Amino acid sequence: MLFNSLFYTDLDKKIKHIGTKTDKLLLFGGVYSNLQALAQLKAIAESHNISAKNCICTGDITGYCAQPEETIQLFRQWGALSVAGNVELQLATDSDDCGCDFKEGSRCDSFSKTWFPYTKGRLSKNSFEWMATIPKNISFDYAGKKITVVHGSYSNISEFIYQSSPEKNKLKVFEETHSDVIIAGHCGLPFHQHLQDKLWLNPGVIGMPANDGTTRVWYIILDIENGNLKYTHRSFTYEHKITQRLMQQNHLPEEYASTLSSGLWDNMEILPEIEKMGQGIPIQLDKTQEYIAPKTKKTMADSYYNPKDLRKFGKITEWSEELGNKFFEYYGKVFEEGALSAREKSLIALAVSHVVKCPYCIDAYTKDGLQKGITKEEMMEAVHVGAAIESGATLVHGVQMMNKYDKLSM
Numbered sequence: 562m563l564f565n566s567l568f569y570t571d572l573d574k575k576i577k578h579i580g581t582k583t584d585k586l587l588l589f590g591g592v593y594s595n596l597q598a599l600a601q602l603k604a605i606a607e608s609h610n611i612s613a614k615n616c617i618c619t620g621d622i623t624g625y626c627a628q629p630e631e632t633i634q635l636f637r638q639w640g641a642l643s644v645a646g647n648v649e650l651q652l653a654t655d656s657d658d659c660g661c662d663f664k665e666g667s668r669c670d671s672f673s674k675t676w677f678p679y680t681k682g683r684l685s686k687n688s689f690e691w692m693a694t695i696p697k698n699i700s701f702d703y704a705g706k707k708i709t710v711v712h713g714s715y716s717n718i719s720e721f722i723y724q725s726s727p728e729k730n731k732l733k734v735f736e737e738t739h740s741d742v743i744i745a746g747h748c749g750l751p752f753h754q755h756l757q758d759k760l761w762l763n764p765g766v767i768g769m770p771a772n773d774g775t776t777r778v779w780y781i782i783l784d785i786e787n788g789n790l791k792y793t794h795r796s797f798t799y800e801h802k803i804t805q806r807l808m809q810q811n812h813l814p815e816e817y818a819s820t821l822s823s824g825l826w827d828n829m830e831i832l833p834e835i836e837k838m839g840q841g842i843p844i845q846l847d848k849t850q851e852y853i854a855p856k857t858k859k860t861m862a863d864s865y866y867n868p869k870d871l872r873k874f875g876k877i878t879e880w881s882e883e884l885g886n887k888f889f890e891y892y893g894k895v896f897e898e899g900a901l902s903a904r905e906k907s908l909i910a911l912a913v914s915h916v917v918k919c920p921y922c923i924d925a926y927t928k929d930g931l932q933k934g935i936t937k938e939e940m941m942e943a944v945h946v947g948a949a950i951e952s953g954a955t956l957v958h959g960v961q962m963m964n965k966y967d968k969l970s971m
Contacts, residue, residue: 582615728886916951
């Protein structure tokens, strides 16, 4: 896709400016100590003649997987660039937690208490010293635009910013960095979004799948075509079973090891409701034909309702941006914990989904219910409650018919 050039001002002094780039670029994030994925990406870059200095990581080079030191060594040998992820920042400052901003007591928080000490205990002094030199943010000029690379956001390295996140959160980053294009990481999901003539890009991560039910991992190629910036999401597969086996042998969280094969996140506690709905639905961003997606069962593909359309739910803002954004803010608030628990709200949503006969919602809240530990018996009982209310509502309107009949037949 093409993006027109914009005027920009000087960068903030906290951002390391690396000059003007003119050749093809490769953007990626979240290596997560996955040596096999990094080696595969390095080979991809070399096959496209993309120099190491034009390969840029959005941070979290180390993390969940079993080979942190080997991954750092390969990254340095390759010579790619990176901004600091929260993991690098925490390791470089000798902190005791990963700084991922997981909710205390959550499953992700619990898992981090295993993989973070493991990572910290296997890195050399030289690797710690190198991580301390990684800049927090990088900027460069490309195709007449100012581009800034951040991890989470500019002011908060651990901020999770998704496609459905409020527009104001993203616009703030453009304003703080005086940028036309933001390249961000941390959230683990690839996406692109145009915002008031600016462009937000998240290349996704290579260390873990994108929760779409495939083993693929994601990156972005930037290029210049007719003077304009062109971006392409791309994906690849690698020897993930090696990575999985090493995680299991080193007693790292089995839930993360299983994700490498299932393509599904063990839990979705960090995800907004819109992104939760996309679980298990193959991402359709890859247009390069360099990867042939594994065949999946064909469900509803030839019907009026296509399950893949659920992933497009966030795009309903495109024809009415202001109202769409307000709806998603409201939607997210509704499903926060309140007088009703998130579990109770999920059951209500599932029942209503059947009453209004929305297959998208049924898919989404069946998956959501499973994530929240709702049993199939509870789900079916909720469906019967919805059916009873719908039937009762139909029958009680028979009184209107009876009254009208009596009036007309007098």
